[in-house]
Amino acid sequence: MNQQTQKRLLGIAALAVVAIVWQIIAEYVVGRSFILPSVTDVAEAFVNLLGSGTLLADTAVSLEHFGIGIIAALLLGVPIGILMGWFRVADFLLDPIIEILRPIPPLAWIPFAIIWFGLTTQAAGFVIFAGAFFPILTATYAAFRDVPKVFVEAGKVLGCDTSFELIRYVALPAAIPAIASGVRIAMGVGWMCLVAAEMFGVSTYGLGYQLWHNYYLHQMPSVVVYMLILGFTGLIIDRIFRNYVDKQLLRWRAGEVA
Amino acid sequence: MGSVSIANVSKAFPKEDGTATQALEGVNLEIGDTEFICLVGPSGCGKTTLLRIIAGLETPTTGSVAVDGHTVTGPDPKRGMVFQEYSLFPWLKVVDNVAFGQEMKGVGKEERRKTADHYIEMVGLSQFRDAYPYELSGGMRQRVAIARALANDPDVLLMDEPFGALDAQTRNHMQKELLSLWEQTQKTIVFVTHSVDEAVYLSDKIVVLSPRPGSIREVITIPWPRPRDRTSAEFAEVRRRVLRMIDESESTQ
Numbered sequence: 001m002n003q004q005t006q007k008r009l010l011g012i013a014a015l016a017v018v019a020i021v022w023q024i025i026a027e028y029v030v031g032r033s034f035i036l037p038s039v040t041d042v043a044e045a046f047v048n049l050l051g052s053g054t055l056l057a058d059t060a061v062s063l064e065h066f067g068i069g070i071i072a073a074l075l076l077g078v079p080i081g082i083l084m085g086w087f088r089v090a091d092f093l094l095d096p097i098i099e100i101l102r103p104i105p106p107l108a109w110i111p112f113a114i115i116w117f118g119l120t121t122q123a124a125g126f127v128i129f130a131g132a133f134f135p136i137l138t139a140t141y142a143a144f145r146d147v148p149k150v151f152v153e154a155g156k157v158l159g160c161d162t163s164f165e166l167i168r169y170v171a172l173p174a175a176i177p178a179i180a181s182g183v184r185i186a187m188g189v190g191w192m193c194l195v196a197a198e199m200f201g202v203s204t205y206g207l208g209y210q211l212w213h214n215y216y217l218h219q220m221p222s223v224v225v226y227m228l229i230l231g232f233t234g235l236i237i238d239r240i241f242r243n244y245v246d247k248q249l250l251r252w253r254a255g256e257v258a
Numbered sequence: 259m260g261s262v263s264i265a266n267v268s269k270a271f272p273k274e275d276g277t278a279t280q281a282l283e284g285v286n287l288e289i290g291d292t293e294f295i296c297l298v299g300p301s302g303c304g305k306t307t308l309l310r311i312i313a314g315l316e317t318p319t320t321g322s323v324a325v326d327g328h329t330v331t332g333p334d335p336k337r338g339m340v341f342q343e344y345s346l347f348p349w350l351k352v353v354d355n356v357a358f359g360q361e362m363k364g365v366g367k368e369e370r371r372k373t374a375d376h377y378i379e380m381v382g383l384s385q386f387r388d389a390y391p392y393e394l395s396g397g398m399r400q401r402v403a404i405a406r407a408l409a410n411d412p413d414v415l416l417m418d419e420p421f422g423a424l425d426a427q428t429r430n431h432m433q434k435e436l437l438s439l440w441e442q443t444q445k446t447i448v449f450v451t452h453s454v455d456e457a458v459y460l461s462d463k464i465v466v467l468s469p470r471p472g473s474i475r476e477v478i479t480i481p482w483p484r485p486r487d488r489t490s491a492e493f494a495e496v497r498r499r500v501l502r503m504i505d506e507s508e509s510t511q
Binding site for chain 2: 148150151153154156157158159160165169170173174176251252253
């Protein structure tokens with residue numbers, strides 16, 4: 001048996017043990033599905049939800065919220081991070097503003113998200129943006145400050161005569177690995193904000209909304225289904241991103257992971 | 259063409275407390291076209307600073323540097339530079355590293371890769387053209403760095419202890435290769451080293467700098483043909499002379 005199969009088998013065994021223990025505790029120790037739904041309760045709820053067809057729709061809505069937030073955070077966070085990391089004046093100018101806004105918990109923006117955008121996808125997207133923007137900004141900023149001086153000087157003697165050329169051809173490629181790590185962190189934060197934003201009623205669809213809605217209905221097995229789907233979707237997003245970064249952007253860094 | 263004229267160059271680096279460190283003081287030096295010059299001197303004498311001033315990466319506090327009569331005001335591809343640290347762009351393949359200067363000039367992809375291939379062949383790394391820098395050894399990386407500088411067809415090639423991080427054997431080999439490249443391309447080379455042996459082996463003229471603030475202490479012309487025999491008596495004699503000069507100036511500091 002090679003190590004890969006061994007790893008996989010042991011992983012599956014561990015999951016099976018957890019499921020069995022969970023089932024026993026839920027059924028024989030707790031005995032109330034409302035307090036702790038059993039594995040079979042959750043499976044049944046999952047099948048029912050699949051049948052009703054809302055599961056996919058809610059996942060799609062959540063991904064839409066998430067996409068709006070992350071894309072907006074990238075579009076603003078990366079350029080501002082570049083400006084602050086490259087031009088000292090921009091750093092001095094923007095740093096105080098950023099430092100005041102950054103510690104505000106993203107969820108504290110929920111009231112204004114609703115007032116500014118109403119109960120729309122944009123409102124949920126805005127809360128995710130508030131969570132993802134700062135990790136992306138600070139990672140980009142730090143990555144640009146850390147670009148080795150010798151690369152910049154090599155760029156200059158090889159004919160990059162403007163800041164734009166130095167950023168585009170030297171600093172940005174050098175900074176990509178660190179920016180990618182920041183984006184990964186930002187996506188984790190954004191995913192958390194997504195659930196909160198939807199739970200607080202910024203939207204009337206989505207996985208987070210359904211989780212909360214089922215809690216009101218006291219459908220605890222369904223709540224667990226949504227919890228698991230949220231976890232899995234987050235995991236899959238992270239894996240896809242990591243794969244993409246490793247294969248497309250970081251072929252030049254053998255064996256390293258964003 | 260590539261004659262370099264250094265006129266009365268001084269350089270002071272300001273310090274936090276308002277005073278300044280005087281790195282160079284009144285340096286005058288004429289370097290002829292196609293000459294191979296080595297700058298040597300005690301640590302901290304400003305030889306790298308002088309090289310960086312020629313490159314345009316530092317501005318002199320007083321005086322000026324002119325290449326073929328044109329005053330240096332900033333970095334320019336006409337003055338190629340090979341750095342001591344590994345300076346290849348790790349995200350680019352060897353071929354694209356070497357083609358980088360051409361890309362900045364706006365040369366099309368096909369053509370610049372052709373030029374790059376020519377120089378990659380010249381440094382003997384054709385089979386590594388599609389490799390990334392992390393796949394290369396230290397000596398190979400510096401060969402690519404030399405190819406990258408040459409691909410811009412510079413007037414002057416500036417080299418800042420380019421073989422300093424290599425082991426002795428690779429270093430000797432690289433020195434031989436550099437001489438052959440120099441003969442093929444007919445570039446003016448200004449080479450900073452702290453190895454007197456390397457300087458005697460390579461250069462037409464050894465420029466010995468005095469300790470900080472660096473100024474020119476002596477210029478030793480070495481007329482022998484190449485390849486030179488490191489074990490010969492005359493080689494040892496020049497080496498001893500230069501070493502004594504550096505030692506003396508260090509002990510009188």
